[in-house]
Amino acid sequence: MTKDNMTVNKDDTICPLCQQQNQCGIAAEHACWCTKVKVPSELTQQVPASLKNNVCICQACIEKFNIDNAQPAK
Ligand SMILES: [Zn+2]
Numbered sequence: 001m002t003k004d005n006m007t008v009n010k011d012d013t014i015c016p017l018c019q020q021q022n023q024c025g026i027a028a029e030h031a032c033w034c035t036k037v038k039v040p041s042e043l044t045q046q047v048p049a050s051l052k053n054n055v056c057i058c059q060a061c062i063e064k065f066n067i068d069n070a071q072p073a074k
Contacts, residue, residue, distance in 0.1 A: 022057065033059060037059070040069075
């Protein structure tokens with residue numbers, strides 16, 4: 001396995017927002033959790049255009065977004 005660490009990582013297993021494993025199952029044989037979860041458009045807007053619709057945002061980022069928006073800022 002080789003890794004090109006000088007370019008933008010287009011690995012579709014990596015969340016474009018937090019650079020962590022997105023646990024996407026699309027690449028695997030079973031359906032991904034992300035097909036059942038509504039991804040906030042505010043989050044997808046943060047994904048670089050080159051990665052949009054190619055790479056999944058991870059569950060952690062979606063949850064974090066939902067938590068941040070569910071609770072009033074204090
Ligand atoms: Zn993420």
